Amino acid sequence: MTKKNPPKPELSAAELQLIDRLREHPELMERFRMILEITAGAEGPLKRADEIEELLIEEMRRLGNASLGSWATRAEKTLGEQVKQKEPSAGVRKKKR
Numbered sequence: 655m656t657k658k659n660p661p662k663p664e665l666s667a668a669e670l671q672l673i674d675r676l677r678e679h680p681e682l683m684e685r686f687r688m689i690l691e692i693t694a695g696a697e698g699p700l701k702r703a704d705e706i707e708e709l710l711i712e713e714m715r716r717l718g719n720a721s722l723g724s725w726a727t728r729a730e731k732t733l734g735e736q737v738k739q740k741e742p743s744a745g746v747r748k749k750k751r
Contacts, residue, residue: 685717
């Protein structure tokens with residue numbers, strides 16, 4: 655007797671949108687993947703609850719740092735474009751030696 659794998663349900667529109675957005679930010683995708691692995695207990699021997707909590711807190715810090723870095727990069731780019739549109743003569747100048 656062979657076991658049949660049940661068919662996987664179709665992804666919802668929200669799930670597809672989340673996947674697309676995570677693909678745009680691979681550093682965030684990696685952080686979420688690590689959090690899920692810790693939660694599933696996929697890494698090695700069984701750990702105590704306080705060890706898992708410590709691992710999750712550290713991953714959440716990394717997620718926050720990656721999120722903020724991603725946001726800052728986009729905000730800087732957007733602000734630069736807005737300044738150039740408002741004041742076309744504005745630009746970065748090099749210092750003279």
